[in-house]
Amino acid sequence: LDFNIKKYKEGAKFMKNLKVKVILAVILVVMSFSTCFAFEKLTDIEGTKYEIPVYALRELNLMDGYPDDTFLPSETLTRAQMVMIIVNAYGLTPAANRLSGSPTGFTDVDNGHWASGYICIAKDYGFIDATSDKKFNPDDDVTYVDAITYCLRILGYKYEIESKGCRPYNYIAKAQDLKLLKGLEINSYSDSATRGNVAILLWNVMNTRVWEIIGDTSEGVVAGSRVTLLEAKHPDKVDDIEELIEELTEILP
Secondary structure, eight states, X not given: OHHHHHHHHHHHHHHHHHHHHHHHHHHHHHHHHXXXXXOOOXXXXXXXXXXXXXXXHHHTTSOOOOTTSOOOTTSBOBXXXXXXXXXXXXXOHHHHHHHXXXXXXXXXXXXTSTTHHHHHHHHHTTSOOOOTTSOOOTTSBOBXXXXXXXXXXXXXXXXXXXXXXXXXXXXXXXXXXXXXXXXXXXXXXXXXXXXXXXXXXXXXXXXXXXXXXXXXXTTEEEEEOOSXXXXXXXXXGHHXXXXXXXXXXXXXX
């Protein structure tokens, strides 16, 4: 009888431990599932074409919403904000931070401007130009022409584009050729660019192959495009972005 009681107690203890382990396993699975799919939704872009571009760019720390969980896709961006975005997209954030407070070479951008480092590095890399009076007008709205120009330059197309045609038509034509404007609604290229359209433009840019020198021949250098800007400048994020898009495709309406 004592032997049976002992076996019963051991069995009960085993079942109790088993239940605890099963419950913990279920909790871990639920937590894993929740972590995988949990992200802060931006209320004003739900069910719109902006969702995947915005959430992907947020994962890349290129664009984000506001503290009240809105994105405000119809709001505009300044030229300085656009420069910050393209510099970060090109992977030059550390360099821009180091140059913060440095002379920018523009008469209207002093060392204390919040974007001085970004503007300085963008100028050094040839992404942006000065006006005839050496100004940049950092706090003016960025136009679609400006945004398209900056984006094509970080893709490496500046010298090819400027070797033929007239600005801004040559830049617009190249953007159309590369399908960078797919999904954008633009009335006039001189209009102020909206956050929503810039998000779509930038996401198209991140998925476009960069133009670069890929070899040398007896006749000179050979240029071409092999990898996208995302693969070239954010290789550690490629898998995360692919998983995010897959998850978004499943859970977004």
